[in-house]
Amino acid sequence: EPEVTQTPSHQVTQMGQEVILRCVPISNHLYFYWYRQILGQKVEFLVSFYNNEISEKSEIFDDQFSVERPDGSNFTLKIRSTKLEDSAMYFCASSRDRSFNYGYTFGSGTRLTVV
Amino acid sequence: DQQVKQNSPSLSVQEGRISILNCDYTNSMFDYFLWYKKYPAEGPTFLISISSIKDKNEDGRFTVFLNKSAKHLSLHIVPSQPGDSAVYFCAALISNFGNEKLTFGTGTRLTIIP
Numbered sequence: 001e002p003e004v005t006q007t008p009s010h011q012v013t014q015m016g017q018e019v020i021l022r023c024v025p026i027s028n029h030l031y032f033y034w035y036r037q038i039l040g041q042k043v044e045f046l047v048s049f050y051n052n053e054i055s056e057k058s059e060i061f062d063d064q065f066s067v068e069r070p071d072g073s074n075f076t077l078k079i080r081s082t083k084l085e086d087s088a089m090y091f092c093a094s095s096r097d098r099s100f101n102y103g104y105t106f107g108s109g110t111r112l113t114v115v
Numbered sequence: 116d117q118q119v120k121q122n123s124p125s126l127s128v129q130e131g132r133i134s135i136l137n138c139d140y141t142n143s144m145f146d147y148f149l150w151y152k153k154y155p156a157e158g159p160t161f162l163i164s165i166s167s168i169k170d171k172n173e174d175g176r177f178t179v180f181l182n183k184s185a186k187h188l189s190l191h192i193v194p195s196q197p198g199d200s201a202v203y204f205c206a207a208l209i210s211n212f213g214n215e216k217l218t219f220g221t222g223t224r225l226t227i228i229p
Contacts, residue, residue: 103161
């Protein structure tokens with residue numbers, strides 16, 4: 001069964017450093033998303049991406065965050081200057097259409113720890 | 116701002132019996148609802164969805180019921196199996212063009228007792 005692949009599985013970074021979280025969505029999917037889950041809290045929407053541009057973003061997704069689909073297969077989330085409160089599991093997801101009958105396929109996540 | 120609530124943080128059910136997971140929402144604009152299952156160290160896995168124009172959707176052992184007037188939905192798993200032990204998330208969205216944000220509940224940890 002096709003999967004959404006995320007790398008790395010765990011990233012530790014110093015506060016103020018830049019991190020790039022990588023995702024390979026399912027190949028025939030057209031819609032891409034990033035979500036995050038702070039430990040003990042609910043899964044929260046960050047951003048959606050379609051047709052090479054952001055289609056929606058949450059209030060969490062401020063100027064420190066950016067997304068890119070650099071080569072037609074990877075989908076990346078960059079955090080320019082990490083803060084302690086950015087520590088969370090970050091999930092990438094993709095979907096092939098907007099019928100929602102199939103839900104979104106999530107990756108296994110990247111655990112980001114900011115120290 | 117808890118627009119989607121799962122008031123039971125945990126639930127234990129005997130193997131073979133019915134598991135009923137509940138979810139309430141406050142935003143009447145939500146028109147699509149999804150259930151996800153999550154194992155530790157994995158991402159959420161889609162289980163079943165329902166549009167607000169329906170009141171029931173069934174897929175194998177999983178049935179989702181929607182009561183729009185009560186702003187309540189539930190997931191029924193029959194019969195429950197040990198592999199169903201996981202955290203279950205209810206999620207909702209407003210499916211107008213350009214709005215694809217899923218709003219998740221806090222999850223219910225289901226434990227199936229053999």
